Amino acid sequence: MLTIDLDAVAANFRLVAGKLSGARLGAVVKADAYSLGLEPIARTLAASGCADFFVADATEGMALRALLPADRIFVLNGPAADALAEFSAHRLIPVLNDLAQVALWAGHVRAGGTGQAALHVDSGITRLGLPPSEVDALAREPERLAGVALACVMSHLACADEPGHPANLRQLESFAAARAKLPPAEASLANSAAVFLGRQYHFDLVRAGGALYGLAPFETRPNPMAAVIRLEAPILQVRDVDSPMTVGYGASYRVAQRGRIATIPIGYADGFMRSLSNRGSAFLGGYRVPVVGRVSMDLVTLDVSEVPAALAVPGAPVEVIGPNHTVDELAGEAGTIGHEILTSLGHRYVRRHVGGPHSLPGDRP
Ligand SMILES: *Cc1c(COP(=O)(O)O)cnc(C)c1O
Secondary structure, three states, rough: EEEEEHHHHHHHHHHHHHOOOOOOOEEEHHHEEEOOOHHHHHHHHHHOOOOOOEOOHHHHHHHHHHHHOOOEEEEEEOHHHHHHHHHHHHEEEEOOHHHHHHHHHHHHHHOOOOOOEEEEEEOOOOOOOHHHHHHHHHHHOOOHHHHOOOEEEEEOOOOOOOOOOOOHHHHHHHHHHHHHHEEEEEEEOHHHHHOOOOHHHOOOEEEEHHHOOOOOOOOOOOOOOOOOEEEEEOOOOEEOOOOOOOOOHHOOOOOOOOEEEEEEEOOHHHHOOOHOOOOOEEEOOOOOEOOOOOOOOOOOOEEEOOOOOOOOOOOEEEEEEEEOOOOOHHHHOOOHHHHHHHHOOOOOEEEEEEEEOOOOOOOOO
């Protein structure tokens, strides 16, 4: 059972918004709101006062438009030649990431399409966005943007989650230099972590994702965000074991002494990563229970030898993610980040949304 606390999402929105003075807080809801459910998350955020939303592509944008008739929806990956009509029909605001996308969108506008777009300049992440040479070309030939109303000029930080990293200030300067060459427009630079770097990173519009969903902005500091998800799985079977038995595929775990192993119905097909084999942990009745053996597609084996026998029984709920074991802790064990844990949460989990605005349509029980 995957429980998603919409009141925690609303509280996180308020907490992040409270850090801003002047800037508006936009929400990144790409990838089905980081797998937490686009509809309940978007409705919760809209009810909290969010009016600017970011998705990855037009398909996500159209799904969101059906839920939010009035809000601004930015499409981060930009316009696609075969989807220009969809952008206009659903009033999606493309993020223009290079001169080719600028030309595509400007041509569409001149042919009668809607005009708004965001312009993404690369200030140092080397991923998407106009590189400095293209910013210069645009500065020399501003008519390339003729007819396009710039909703904002944006950029994205590579190292925002490392507060002391020199790349942050370098990107701040490079962003300012690019903006000075471009037509005046609102600016957007900060993701979740950058909100906590300080006011100079906030500009007009913030694009927060992970923090709204409870992820820690910085690995190295206490997490100020409210936990949003709880993931529990019932024990399927408990086995008595003793040396020289082994557990799981590849016999990678050798039992050293008498003990008990519990199996739960979660596996890598559900996003419980195989890298957690012999490394991850969960909690049962408040006791940490280590993952032993390899993670299978649909099953995980846990050493419950230290747990009182009355607690380690079939049907008992194991806390995979929860107050004892946060998303970020599980991510650390898996050698990844909380974002990947969230977006990998499988489709087999029954998602139960609790709290949230009262206008929410009934969830699956
Ligand atoms: C995904 C994304 C964000 C959100 O990042 P978080 O770290 O989850 O807050 C912001 N901006 C861009 C361009 C993104 O791709």
